[in-house]
Amino acid sequence: MSSTTKNIYDKHIKPLSRKQQVQLLDLLRNELENGDEDGRPHCILELHGLGKEIWQGVNGDKYVKKLRDEWEERVR
Helix, strand or coil: CCHHHHHHHHHHHCCCCHHHHHHHHHHHHHHHHHCCCCCCCCCHHHHCCCCHHHHCCCCHHHHHHHHHHHHHHHHC
């Protein structure tokens, strides 16, 4: 659990009554089971291209070779 999630829990959820916490759980469960507020289920393909700017200018083959070389060094 990230510290941000823990902070949200401590500040906003923990102070709720048990009944309100259960209601929140029901809302979250329904959201996760049924998709977004439009009732549309999410698809893994929605993540396509997310974060691609991180890899700008990085040669994939060289990056993988570097990782493999690091793994080999750890094994020795």
